[in-house]
Amino acid sequence: MIKRQKYGDEIAKAEILIEALPYIKKFSGATVVIKYGGNAMIDCQIKKMVMQDIVLLKYVGLNPVIVHGGGPDINKMLESLNIESKFVNGLRVTDEKTMEVVEMVLTGKTNKEIVSMLNEIGGKAIGISGKDGKLLVAEKDTANGDIGYVGKIEEVNIDVIKMMLDKGFIPVIAPCAVGKDGKTYNVNADTAAGKIAEALKAEKFILLTDVEGILSDVNDKSSVISRIDLDAAKELMTTGKITGGMIPKLKCCIQAVENGVKRAHIIDGRLTHSLLLEIFTDEGIGTMIGKECFDDD
Numbered sequence: 001m002i003k004r005q006k007y008g009d010e011i012a013k014a015e016i017l018i019e020a021l022p023y024i025k026k027f028s029g030a031t032v033v034i035k036y037g038g039n040a041m042i043d044c045q046i047k048k049m050v051m052q053d054i055v056l057l058k059y060v061g062l063n064p065v066i067v068h069g070g071g072p073d074i075n076k077m078l079e080s081l082n083i084e085s086k087f088v089n090g091l092r093v094t095d096e097k098t099m100e101v102v103e104m105v106l107t108g109k110t111n112k113e114i115v116s117m118l119n120e121i122g123g124k125a126i127g128i129s130g131k132d133g134k135l136l137v138a139e140k141d142t143a144n145g146d147i148g149y150v151g152k153i154e155e156v157n158i159d160v161i162k163m164m165l166d167k168g169f170i171p172v173i174a175p176c177a178v179g180k181d182g183k184t185y186n187v188n189a190d191t192a193a194g195k196i197a198e199a200l201k202a203e204k205f206i207l208l209t210d211v212e213g214i215l216s217d218v219n220d221k222s223s224v225i226s227r228i229d230l231d232a233a234k235e236l237m238t239t240g241k242i243t244g245g246m247i248p249k250l251k252c253c254i255q256a257v258e259n260g261v262k263r264a265h266i267i268d269g270r271l272t273h274s275l276l277l278e279i280f281t282d283e284g285i286g287t288m289i290g291k292e293c294f295d296d297d
């Protein structure tokens with residue numbers, strides 16, 4: 001084999017592409033639901049790279065579906081309108097006025113920005129609210145008392161998403177839901193993304209987060225668990241090793257995989273091109289959760 005010195009760098013790049021080949025083949029036509037939020041959404045440069053990754057996924061034959069959060073944008077807007085934010089167990093107390101602002105920011109700002117960026121890079125993105133086509137139907141979540149228009153998802157109607165995917169669009173979904181009472185509800189973006197992934201029987205549900213993945217030792221960032229099966233993940237939940245914000249995230253992944261999503265991934269959205277690294281390399285860069293027969297690939 002001739003590896004001419006002069007072309008060393010180029011050949012290395014080509015080799016990286018070749019490593020992706022089995023995955024491009026395997027995931028051709030597969031639906032991948034990506035929850036996008038946190039820091040990966042704040043930092044402009046990272047944001048652009050995430051968008052590039054998503055458009056690339058589309059062009060190599062996968063079907064990305066984006067569900068985004070909106071925390072910082074919402075806080076900023078509420079602040080500038082002098083509306084005080086109150087939280088109960090990490091959930092925003094959402095009265096009617098707050099809900100109006102939340103919906104306005106999610107659908108009018110955050111969603112539109114993502115759509116614009118994807119389009120600019122060469123994708124064909126469409127923004128929708130979870131209310132559109134009754135994609136997300138919710139009931140008032142009363143687990144923490146009455147905290148207003150915070151919804152628990154009761155129903156997912158994916159017709160509207162399927163329609164978009166059939167026509168080659170990248171759906172970008174804002175986590176608002178329509179209530180059975182006709183009102184608008186604020187729903188957790190991770191949960192919404194997981195439920196949408198289940199309903200679509202997605203190949204992958206990927207949570208882009210602010211952490212490296214699931215750590216086996218909370219104090220050691222290099223202790224990322226690379227892959228874990230469902231039983232072990234459930235077991236892990238009972239050990240107390242999973243803390244804080246990771247608890248609902250891992251729960252979401254477990255539920256998605258239990259309900260038919262092939263793999264759930266928790267990856268670090270702050271890391272450059274983390275989506276591509278997770279999907280197109282053997283090792284990945286975060287934590288992958290799957291049902292069983294886990295070493296088959």
Ligand code: ARG
Nearest residue numbers: 226278279281283284286288
């Ligand atoms: N690229 C492969 C996939 O997406 C393997 C990923 C492995 N990831 C991991 N965290 N161990 O299925």
